[in-house]
Amino acid sequence: MEREVYLDNSATTRVREEVAAVVLEAMTRQYGNPSSLHRKGIEAERLVQGAREIIARSLGVKGEEIYFTSGGTEANNLALKGAARARSRRGKHIITTAIEHPSVLNTCAQLAEEGFQVTYLPVDGEGVIDPEDLRASIIPETILVSTMFVNNEIGSIQPLDQIAEVLAGAGQDIIWHVDAIQGYGKLPLKPRELGIHLVSISGHKLHAPKGIGVLYVAEKVPLQPLFGGGEQEKGLRSGTENVPGIAGLGRAAELALAEQPEASARMQELKERLVAGILERVPAARLNGPREGAPHIANISFPGVQGETLVHALEGVGIYVSSGSACSSRQPKPSHVLTALGLSREEITSALRFSLAPENGEEDIDYVLERLPQVVADLRLFQRR
Amino acid sequence: MQDLLLVRYGEIGLKGKNQSFFLNTLMNRIKEALAPLGGGRCRRTQGRIFVEIKGDREAALDRLRKVFGIVSLSPTREVPLDLEVIKEEALAQLLLARERDGGSTFKVEARRANKAFPHNSMELNQLLGAHLLRNTTGFSVDVHEPDIRVKVEIREKAYIYSRVVPGPGGLPVGTSGRAVLLLSGGIDSPVAGWMTMKRGVTLTPVYFHSFPFTGDRAKEKVIDLCRVLAQYCGSLNLHVVHFTEIQKALNQHCPEDLGTLLMRRMMMRLAREIARQVEGKALVTGESIGQVASQTLEALHVTSAVVDLPVIRPLVGLDKEEIIKRAQEIGTYNISIRPYEDCCTIFVPRHPVTRPRLPQVEKAEEVLPVAELIAEALERTEVIKITERGREGNGFIHGH
Numbered sequence: 001m002e003r004e005v006y007l008d009n010s011a012t013t014r015v016r017e018e019v020a021a022v023v024l025e026a027m028t029r030q031y032g033n034p035s036s037l038h039r040k041g042i043e044a045e046r047l048v049q050g051a052r053e054i055i056a057r058s059l060g061v062k063g064e065e066i067y068f069t070s071g072g073t074e075a076n077n078l079a080l081k082g083a084a085r086a087r088s089r090r091g092k093h094i095i096t097t098a099i100e101h102p103s104v105l106n107t108c109a110q111l112a113e114e115g116f117q118v119t120y121l122p123v124d125g126e127g128v129i130d131p132e133d134l135r136a137s138i139i140p141e142t143i144l145v146s147t148m149f150v151n152n153e154i155g156s157i158q159p160l161d162q163i164a165e166v167l168a169g170a171g172q173d174i175i176w177h178v179d180a181i182q183g184y185g186k187l188p189l190k191p192r193e194l195g196i197h198l199v200s201i202s203g204h205k206l207h208a209p210k211g212i213g214v215l216y217v218a219e220k221v222p223l224q225p226l227f228g229g230g231e232q233e234k235g236l237r238s239g240t241e242n243v244p245g246i247a248g249l250g251r252a253a254e255l256a257l258a259e260q261p262e263a264s265a266r267m268q269e270l271k272e273r274l275v276a277g278i279l280e281r282v283p284a285a286r287l288n289g290p291r292e293g294a295p296h297i298a299n300i301s302f303p304g305v306q307g308e309t310l311v312h313a314l315e316g317v318g319i320y321v322s323s324g325s326a327c328s329s330r331q332p333k334p335s336h337v338l339t340a341l342g343l344s345r346e347e348i349t350s351a352l353r354f355s356l357a358p359e360n361g362e363e364d365i366d367y368v369l370e371r372l373p374q375v376v377a378d379l380r381l382f383q384r385r
Numbered sequence: 386m387q388d389l390l391l392v393r394y395g396e397i398g399l400k401g402k403n404q405s406f407f408l409n410t411l412m413n414r415i416k417e418a419l420a421p422l423g424g425g426r427c428r429r430t431q432g433r434i435f436v437e438i439k440g441d442r443e444a445a446l447d448r449l450r451k452v453f454g455i456v457s458l459s460p461t462r463e464v465p466l467d468l469e470v471i472k473e474e475a476l477a478q479l480l481l482a483r484e485r486d487g488g489s490t491f492k493v494e495a496r497r498a499n500k501a502f503p504h505n506s507m508e509l510n511q512l513l514g515a516h517l518l519r520n521t522t523g524f525s526v527d528v529h530e531p532d533i534r535v536k537v538e539i540r541e542k543a544y545i546y547s548r549v550v551p552g553p554g555g556l557p558v559g560t561s562g563r564a565v566l567l568l569s570g571g572i573d574s575p576v577a578g579w580m581t582m583k584r585g586v587t588l589t590p591v592y593f594h595s596f597p598f599t600g601d602r603a604k605e606k607v608i609d610l611c612r613v614l615a616q617y618c619g620s621l622n623l624h625v626v627h628f629t630e631i632q633k634a635l636n637q638h639c640p641e642d643l644g645t646l647l648m649r650r651m652m653m654r655l656a657r658e659i660a661r662q663v664e665g666k667a668l669v670t671g672e673s674i675g676q677v678a679s680q681t682l683e684a685l686h687v688t689s690a691v692v693d694l695p696v697i698r699p700l701v702g703l704d705k706e707e708i709i710k711r712a713q714e715i716g717t718y719n720i721s722i723r724p725y726e727d728c729c730t731i732f733v734p735r736h737p738v739t740r741p742r743l744p745q746v747e748k749a750e751e752v753l754p755v756a757e758l759i760a761e762a763l764e765r766t767e768v769i770k771i772t773e774r775g776r777e778g779n780g781f782i783h784g785h
Contacts (some may be wrong), residue, residue, distance in 0.1 A: 312597030382598070382636045 001134070004318045005364045010152050010182060010297055011322055015248070016207040018144035022251045023209060026244040034241050035232065044243045051250025055214055058257045059199065060190045062219070068246050069234045070180040071213040072202030073103040074226070078215050078237070079177040079198040080107045082223030083144050084116055091141030094150045097121045097129050097158070097339040100148050104179055105336070106295040108146075117141070123340050125158030126290040133202055135166045149183035153337040153353055154289025156295030158214045164194040175221060175333055181205055181213075185256035186264050203245060203312070207357070208252035211247030263358035268295035270365050270375065275300070277369040282376050288338060288351060299338070301347040304380045310352055313375045319368055322353045387463045389423075390445060391544060392434040395554070408434070411454040411557040412488040417619050419522075430540060431498065451617050453583050454560075455552030456624060463542045466502055471515045473576050474545045475535050479517050479524070482547040486744035488532025490525055491517065495537040503537045536638055542572035556585030558618045566658045566698065567652055568623075570606045573700055575614060575717040576708050578649045580699035581669045582618055589663045590614070590621055593628035600733070604772045606723055611771040613716045620772045624659050627765035628652075632732060638752045641758050644734045645679045645752060646741055650690040657692045659766070662706055668692060673700040673708070681718030687741045 001036050006014065015023075023055060030140075032040030032373055033152035034048050042360055047065070056063040069075045084094060096108055098120045108118045119137045121129045129147070145167060147158050160178065180189055184201045191199050198221065203212035217236070229238025229332040256263070277286050302310060307323030314321055338348040392757050394411060412427040415436055419425035423439040438445045442460055449458055463615035464470045495509035504512065514526055528653070530707060536546040566578040568590040578588050590721055592607045610619050631651050656668050672680050679688070691697045700708055738745075770777040 306598075308597050308600065312600045316597055379597075382633055 002318045003367055004320075005360075006320045007324050007354045007359040007360065007364070007368065007369050008128055008320045009351065010205045011208065013207045013357055014359070015209055016252065016255065018255060019208055019248045020152070021251045021286070022099045023244045026247040029142060030243065030247075032243075034243065035230065044241075047250075048241050049254075051246045052252045054250045054257070055201070056295070058185075058253050059192075061192055061216060061218055061285055064234075067215045067242060068141060068235050068249075069213040069215055069237055069252040070073045070211055070242070071204070072101075072179075072200055073213075075181075075200035075202070075213045075215040076101070076103040076177075076179055077107050078147060078223065078226050079200060080111065080144065081216075081226060082109050082236075083175045083177065083198065084114075085224040086222040087143040088116070090173075093119070093139055093141040095119045095121065095134065095137050095142060096146040097123060097148065099123050099127055099151055099153075099156070099294075099337045100146065101152055101179060101181065101190055104146055104148070119199065124145060125341055126172045126293075127151055127154045127157060127337065127341055128177075128290070129163075131159060131162040131166050134163060135170075138166075138170050138172075138174070140172065140173070142170075142174055144177065146177040146179065149178050149180040149260045149288070150187065150294040150297070151337060152182045152248070153335060154299040154341070155182075155294035155341060156289050157183070157292075157294055160189075161196055164196075168195060182297070183294065184269040185253065185260065186267070186294060188260070191216060191218065195238060198223075205250065206249070206252045206256055208249040209245055212242055212249045214249070234336070259358060262311070264295045267356045267360070270360055270362065271298050271354075272363070274298060274354060274356075274365045274368065277365070278372065281369060281373040285376075286347060288341060288343060298354045299351055300354070301343070301351045302376050303350050304347050305350050305376055307350055307352055309379060310350070310376065313374070313379055317371045317375065319371065322355070323351065388438055388442060389440055389544070390442075390449065390462055390463050391459040391461045392436060393432075393456045393458070393729045394434065396452055407454070407557060407560050409561045410690075411452070414454065414557045414559070414619070415449060416651035418452050419445060421686075422448065430776070435544075449748060450550065450552055452557070453553050453585065453617065454557035456554055457531040457552050458550045459536070459546040459548055460550075461544045461546035463544060466499070466539065467541055468504070468512070471537065471543050471545065472513060474518055474543075474586065474648075474721055475513045475537060476509060476520055478545050478547040479521065479533060479535050482533040483537070485548070486533070489523055490527035490531045491533040491535060492526060492528050493535045493537065497539040499539050499541060509539070513537065520762075530566065532585070541615035553617075555582065555583035558582050558585060559587055561585035561587075561661075562667075563587045563589060564669050565656045566667040566669045567656050567671070568592050568607060568610065569671070570603050570610065570721065570723075571671065572712050572718065572721040573673065573676075573708055575610045575671075575721065576711050576715065577671040577697075577699045578614055579617065579711075579715050579717075581697060582614070584621050586669075588614070588618065588621060588669070589624065589658055589659065589665060591624045591626060591652075593626050593652055593655070593767060595628045595632045596705065598629065598632060602723075606720060608769065608771060608776060609720045610717050612773050612775060614721065615771055615773045616716070620770060620777075621625075622663075623769045623771050625767040625769060626655055626659075626762050627767075628655075628762060631762055634758060636732060639749050641734045642736055642738045643741065643746060643749050644732055645737055646684055646687055646746055647673050648732065649679055650691050650746070650750070651755075651758070653688055653692050653696075654755070655762055656775075658759060658763055660694060665694070667695045667697050669697045669699070671700055672698045673703065673705075678739045683740045683742070687743055687746050690743055723749055 030043045030047055032044040034045035053272050056066050094116055112118050121133050123129050135333045136351045150157055167174055175197045179200045181200055182201045185206045197218045199216040201214040204210040225236050227238045232238050284303050286301045311323050334348045415427055422444055427434045428439040464474050493510045493513045495506045497506045533545050561584055564586045566588045568574045594604055611623050615621050635647050
């Protein structure tokens with residue numbers, strides 16, 4: 001069989017067998033509704049509580065502060081809309097960054113239509129904001145700040161400790177949301193130590209199924225719910241709990257937590273091997289974003305080749321990667337993240353994102369380094385002369 | 386009483402000795418179209434086909450509205466030649482029509498094809514009109530512009546109806562031979578294919594796949610377009626030609642400004658060869674005049690010059706707006722506008738030649754091993770049978 005190397009783990013990950021087993025169990029055995037009074041209900045509720053506690057432990061927070069959602073997009077929507085609407089009487093100013101995921105940017109655009117004012121902080125050439133820009137943007141009406149932890153396209157890490165200092169020194173009550181969808185499970189995050197009020201997490205970036213996510217909501221932070229309904233999750237998120245997804249996410253988080261320091265160090269090593277190998281072997285290849293950055297994401301441009309064409313040529317040899325980010329490759333417009341870095345059009349349209357998982361090994365990287373240079377060279381023959 | 390659909394077929398009634406062939410084909414198409422609903426039995430009588438339907442009448446109407454050759458359809462019921470029964474059914478039809486479309490005036494239009502029936506058309510109009518007026522409130526007769534026409538046909542049995550649903554017209558698919566359609570993922574070529582099928586032509590669509598320059602989503606898009614076209618003709622054998630090597634050769638060895646023209650010529654040659662395999666008598670393209678650089682009259686001449694079959698271009702008479710409107714009506718538009726790149730957009734020259742001369746183009750092509758390239762591409766052609774439910778053998782769609 002042809003070799004298959006999956007390096008698109010920031011788009012989504014393979015569900016681990018240990019996780020799938022828990023999910024199957026929850027679907028076929030503990031299938032009760034957690035709200036039911038009988039034993040079946042209690043059984044399901046216990047699964048939900050177990051997962052809640054694991055995730056709380058991984059963040060160093062309380063179980064009551066963990067709310068399950070349908071995924072990262074809903075968590076980001078609930079955080080931003082919930083906080084902005086709950087605080088709108090105090091002020092209507094929101095600060096975020098230019099390189100957030102569309103589920104943050106488009107939610108901010110919707111809030112702007114509701115009358116909120118949004119400031120987008122620029123980033124430097126490595127995709128990092130300047131905390132001084134944040135300090136300068138805070139006005140008395142500022143009620144909400146949303147900054148991502150790890151960027152999904154280039155792997156840049158925002159300086160959360162410096163942001164924390166700026167916000168602590170602002171002398172006003174500002175809710176701080178962190179989209180940790182790409183960072184959770186890869187890098188340690190302790191929201192309480194930094195004073196982060198809201199944290200979004202997604203299951204399918206962590207070897208759990210699609211359709212499950214988490215919003216951490218610090219105690220006493222007011223949020224307006226998005227849905228009316230049966231008042232599950234203390235009224236913040238109505239709708240019968242996705243028990244199999246929740247159980248799966250709990251197991252995945254548990255595994256990630258146990259394996260994290262070693263797994264991340266290994267991915268960092270593999271990533272460096274990949275980046276160094278590509279830059280050495282492919283003429284004119286260029287790394288976008290930080291050389292350090294998150295352990296699992298590397299974004300590289302191959303001028304002279306169309307990103308999409310390269311994606312297809314690589315799938316032809318069993319290598320799966322993304323051009324830009326998977327969510328934006330259905331739209332012909334260039335990536336807003338790479339644009340914010342100040343890259344040229346050519347660099348943007350020729351960019352590939354390689355994203356690793358703990359299950360990748362050296363042989364995967366070596367296979368890519370063996371095939372990619374030739375694939376790029378072949379395609380460069382057929383570009384515009 | 387039997388629920389029937391009365392089918393009018395207009396044009397094919399004019400076909401003299403071939404009429405039987407045309408009618409039998411039409412009836413086969415009707416049966417095929419109704420097969421998913423449990424089938425339908427067809428009966429011919431002078432100038433009409435009656436279809437006995439099972440199950441949902443509206444669903445049957447929807448499906449038959451996509452059968453070429455049908456001019457219009459009327460849901461009707463067959464009743465015995467008994468005046469009292471005919472009166473009751475006429476009354477029922479009138480009330481049904483008012484409920485459906487509203488209206489306060491009506492007219493009875495009787496036609497006596499069976500002279501054995503004691504009342505002639507005029508008498509029937511009067512008898513039935515009087516019965517309808519007596520037994521309803523709020524109606525008056527208007528013989529010039531009635532809101533509702535209650536039609537009565539007296540044959541071996543009586544048929545009464547008040548609703549006429551337009552069909553697509555044209556000729557039944559299968560009566561005009563076969564043509565090969567050059568199908569891209571764009572808006573135009575599916576419309577061109579539809580218009581050709583409307584004239585009774587059976588289509589063999591060909592798609593030129595240039596992986597990795599074109600992703601497999603572009604191929605899925607073309608398959609989805611074929612699913613829509615299959616609603617009008619039953620099934621299609623999509624030929625997916627491996628076009629990558631030709632695309633590469635053109636890009637490496639030929640002048641960029643002639644790129645699109647040379648590519649079109651290769652596509653024409655391939656379509657010609659496939660026509661030979663499937664006994665196609667013509668090629669069909671979605672070209673219009675002047676829309677893009679490769680569609681000037683000079684360019685059309687240069688691309689047609691490589692084939693000896695007629696090249697049918699049904700869109701020459703249409704503006705882009707009209708093509709889009711047609712695509713929306715057919716149901717292909719929303720698929721065509723999905724944003725996956727196909728090879729036509731990747732290899733577009735920056736400054737294409739708009740007034741090419743044949744010797745210039747032939748000269749540019751001399752460096753290419755045309756015959757080998759064509760043979761190799763044909764060798765690697767995949768044939769996919771597609772019905773409206775998807776590709777044949779697709780376990781997910783057919784299920785179980």
